[in-house]
């Protein structure tokens with residue numbers, strides 16, 4: 001391995017200044033992607049600028065939505081009961097990244113900037129309509145996560161720019177979400193397919209305590225039947241799919257097909273089928289295209305179901321289920 005110099009600035013400004021003056025420099029946060037590339041000789045920086053000392057990148061703010069600094073580790077996010085309860089899809093994603101060791105140092109900023117097609121946080125961020133906060137030479141600006149992701153390992157950052165954080169809008173009381181990472185093993189595995197779903201229910205015309213009747217139901221099929229019988233309508237929905245295209249994508253036709261419809265088992269099956277038709281998977285060592293498409297069908301339906309179940313349980317004393 002070639003040597004490099006290592007810098008630890010304390011502020012974003014200082015880091016950006018170093019980047020503009022040092023030759024062959026790269027930012028490093030947790031280093032769980034960067035160091036792998038250096039070891040594989042796919043990256044040979046002369047200088048590494050660590051972002052780990054920059055305290056302004058390590059906030060979690062839950063006032064009116066969710067704002068997460070790019071330097072926050074996956075472990076820290078997974079310790080937040082607020083995120084588990086209200087942004088469950090993100091909780092699911094960070095709780096299953098790599099191993100404890102990887103989660104303890106790997107950051108959310110590193111995950112989105114590395115932009116692997118299999119990056120676990122990207123599908124949740126897509127379903128939450130996340131906005132990326134960027135510090136650039138001309139000041140701060142924001143980009144929707146959908147516009148930030150350009151392709152495999154490619155993001156819309158100009159040389160030297162730093163992702164400061166990720167902002168997620170506040171969610172309504174009748175909103176639930178889930179992320180399913182489909183893998184062969186439980187740990188240290190990238191997804192064969194990853195599916196995130198968020199669904200908002202229109203509860204207008206139903207009693208204020210409508211969730212109580214649902215909380216008495218154990219069986220998920222019975223929950224679906226009651227939603228259909230009581231004519232609960234999907235107000236808004238997001239579905240995102242990972243490892244089925246060069247970058248994680250939204251299943252926009254499936255989302256539209258859910259919008260304004262009465263929730264039913266037949267509808268969820270149809271949504272899964274539409275999402276599968278929108279996926280563009282390839283054959284790879286981890287899974288063949290036909291299999292991935294099949295799993296998109298099954299897991300989209302399952303992710304929407306989990307999201308519905310959590311929406312019903314989110315404000316009860318029970319924590320939302322996570323499996």
Ligand SMILES: Cc1cc2nc3c(=O)[nH]c(=O)nc-3n(C[C@H](O)[C@H](O)[C@H](O)COP(=O)(O)OP(=O)(O)OC[C@H]3O[C@@H](n4cnc5c(N)ncnc54)[C@H](O)[C@@H]3O)c2cc1C
Nearest residue numbers: 027029030031032033034098106107110111113119120163
């Ligand atoms: C054993 C192992 C298992 C893994 N398992 C998973 C997994 O299951 N799921 C998954 O999604 N990933 C996995 N990863 C990949 C990796 O851990 C994650 O992508 C992690 O979130 C990267 O964060 P980091 O802080 O380590 O990034 P780094 O390696 O420090 O940086 C990654 C890239 O982002 C840039 N960068 C970092 N922060 C910023 C910033 N604030 N502004 C601008 N650029 C920035 C760096 O310059 C670099 O290009 C695994 C990695 C390993 C080694």
